[in-house]
Amino acid sequence: MTSRPRAFRLDATGPAAVAPLVTEEPADAIEAADGTPVLPAPSRRGVPWTSILLGALGSLASLGIGLAIERLIADLFAAAPWLGWVALGLAVLAVLSLLAIVGRELRGVWRERRIEALRSEAADALASRDHEGAKRVAGRVADLYAAREVRTIGPRVADVADEILDAEDRLALAERTLVAPLDEDAKRIVAAAARRVAGVTALSPRAIVDVAFVVWAAAAMLGRIARLYGGRPGLLGGLRLARAAVNHLAVTGGVAVGDSLLQQALGLGLAARVSAKLGEGVLNGLMTARFGLAAIEVCRPLPYIREEPPRIGDVAGELFSRADKEA
Numbered sequence: 001m002t003s004r005p006r007a008f009r010l011d012a013t014g015p016a017a018v019a020p021l022v023t024e025e026p027a028d029a030i031e032a033a034d035g036t037p038v039l040p041a042p043s044r045r046g047v048p049w050t051s052i053l054l055g056a057l058g059s060l061a062s063l064g065i066g067l068a069i070e071r072l073i074a075d076l077f078a079a080a081p082w083l084g085w086v087a088l089g090l091a092v093l094a095v096l097s098l099l100a101i102v103g104r105e106l107r108g109v110w111r112e113r114r115i116e117a118l119r120s121e122a123a124d125a126l127a128s129r130d131h132e133g134a135k136r137v138a139g140r141v142a143d144l145y146a147a148r149e150v151r152t153i154g155p156r157v158a159d160v161a162d163e164i165l166d167a168e169d170r171l172a173l174a175e176r177t178l179v180a181p182l183d184e185d186a187k188r189i190v191a192a193a194a195r196r197v198a199g200v201t202a203l204s205p206r207a208i209v210d211v212a213f214v215v216w217a218a219a220a221m222l223g224r225i226a227r228l229y230g231g232r233p234g235l236l237g238g239l240r241l242a243r244a245a246v247n248h249l250a251v252t253g254g255v256a257v258g259d260s261l262l263q264q265a266l267g268l269g270l271a272a273r274v275s276a277k278l279g280e281g282v283l284n285g286l287m288t289a290r291f292g293l294a295a296i297e298v299c300r301p302l303p304y305i306r307e308e309p310p311r312i313g314d315v316a317g318e319l320f321s322r323a324d325k326e327a
Helices: 027-034 049-079 081-128 131-144 167-203 207-228 235-251 259-268 276-299 312-326
Strands: none
Touching: 049 081, 081 131, 081 167, 081 235, 131 167, 167 207, 167 276, 167 312, 207 235, 207 276, 235 276, 276 312
16 A cells, blocks of 8 residues: 655645655666666786786897897807908898887887878868868868879868868868879779789688788778878888778778679679689678778878779679679
């Protein structure tokens, strides 16, 4: 049996005044009420023993190599002074070469970070309609490609630097005049890499050859795209870009190539009509093209504003037409 509802005055005094009782709801009740899952608090990370182990082993290896070189130079000086001087000169040359390689890698990583910062600042300027931020980003993109003769029609970024423009219009102008011509070259690079991978993997007799060539072609394609947009990736920069491209693939739908092209490939029945190797070649070419499109987006200094992002059919549509002819 439930009690009837009653009304109370909050400013009432005496025994009739009832203070509201406030209780803390448990997390489960809140989750059940609004449907929002309550995530557990992240656990604290332990000691990075793997990083410590790798760092210690690397340090020991460096010390061992240095000690061995020092002993070799001392033995050569004891045997013949001129041999010791030759060994010392070679050691100095090796150290200088190592410093040059490290400097090149750091410079490549810095350039990639600079391009990423430009893309992030452009996205922030578009979201907040920051006119000054858009002007600054457009000027920096123009400085990035100042040494190139970029094909353009209409006014350049420098021509409208003092004009009052909307943030989106200013960045769209920079995209159309500076980045869009590079997009066309990047699409041709991706299309050529996809055709090359499809042809080689369709004819290679060993699976290990397929894997090695696909990895090599993807790395070469990534380096060419990065250099096209102003980057100078070395080994570390290339690995960093590859990780960013793979992460972009995971965020934008994994390795899916689009329902229309998948239906077209399945409708052709490539593996059944022609050969299993031809079907593998087309699939490897599509995967390479998908990775190339992700590489374009992570190497581009500006997000897509008014230009249409390239689709898989723009760079890999020839694979299906060629396979259809052979079928």
